[in-house]
Amino acid sequence: MAYDGKILHRAIERFEEDKQRRNQQFLSRRARIFREVPRLEQIDLQLRSTVSQIIASALQRGTDPVPAIRVIRDENLSLQAERTRLLTERGYPADALEEKPRCALCGDTGYREQGLCTCLRKYYAREQIEELSRMLDVGTQSFDTFELEWYSSQREGGYPRSAREVMERNLGICRNYAENFGPDSGNLLLFGDPGLGKTFLSACIARVVSEDGFSVVYDTAVQIFSQFENAKFHRETDSDPDGDVNRYLNCDLLILDDLGTEMVTAFVQSALYQLVNSRLQAGKSTIINTNLTPEEIGRRYSPQILSRLEGEYEILYCIGQDIRQLKKETERRVY
Secondary structure, eight states: OOOOOHHHHHHHHHHHHHHHHHHHHHHHHHHHHEEEEHHHHHHHHHHHHHHHHHHHHHHHHHHHHHHHHHHHHHHHHHHHHHHHHHHHHTTTTTTTTTTTOOOTTTTTTEEEEEEEHHHHHHHHHHHHHHHHHHTTTTTTTTGGOOOOOGGGOOOOOTTTTHHHHHHHHHHHHHHHHEEEOSTTTOOOEEEESSTSSSSHHHHHHHHHHHHHHHOEEEHHHHHHHHHHHHHHHHHOOOTTTTHHHHHHHHHEEEEEEESSSSEEEEEHHHHHHHHHHHHHHHOOEEEESSSOOOHHHHHHHHHHHHHHHHHEEEEEEEEESSSSHHHHHHHHHHH
């Protein structure tokens, strides 16, 4: 599983901020309890200092420290019992003066032997969804809110299936893709006229995959190729010219939206080939949304790119009427 460095940095910052806030809350609670029961502060100081003082004294005299340790144990047990009694008498839990980590798996470090702990991965997922929400409506768009009733149930235009049947199939494929996403999930190419739900389905996938802790990067073709160009031609004016390009190349799932809306140049053709080919070679999953047909993609970019898309991507054709226009017409009729 790959992690987006920019998103992970923000997740770690939030993780540390929350940990510091909990620590301050604990210190404030302890200080309040000590003010209410001064004896508890004395007990706390005794428990902290007794061990080092007695062992140091025993070692300095060259005597066996075991008897001293027994004394420490008995004294500490007595002090702990007194502390428990004083706390419970005033309605506090017996462990009110103990700072406990929120995550028992990693002790609030955020890391385990196998990598990021689940607690830090949750922060990562939240930050990633927030990042995606700046461009996609991942907060409200979900597979359950995909409205198939906007697609005609009539078989028209010579198609063997109705628009509703086609989009119901596409919805099922996208849902299954998202819910079972992993290193071998492969790639999707969604094409069709504007307003048929391609970006909506991509947002649904992005939301589910992000919540599972995978790194997801969404961007438009215009912005992606602009960043490739910036990395190649403007290194002197950019402190991190390769940063965004590396995100596009290395994330677990890249969603390239609106392919075909950018101005096509020899550089764009080369950048698209690099992006598609590099991610295929690395085993990284990609979703491409476009209004172009596969044949138009081959003519606009290159037969080599089309060959890779047809050979390595599951192609989903979206048909129907523009849902945005249908909704506007319905609203006008209502008012």
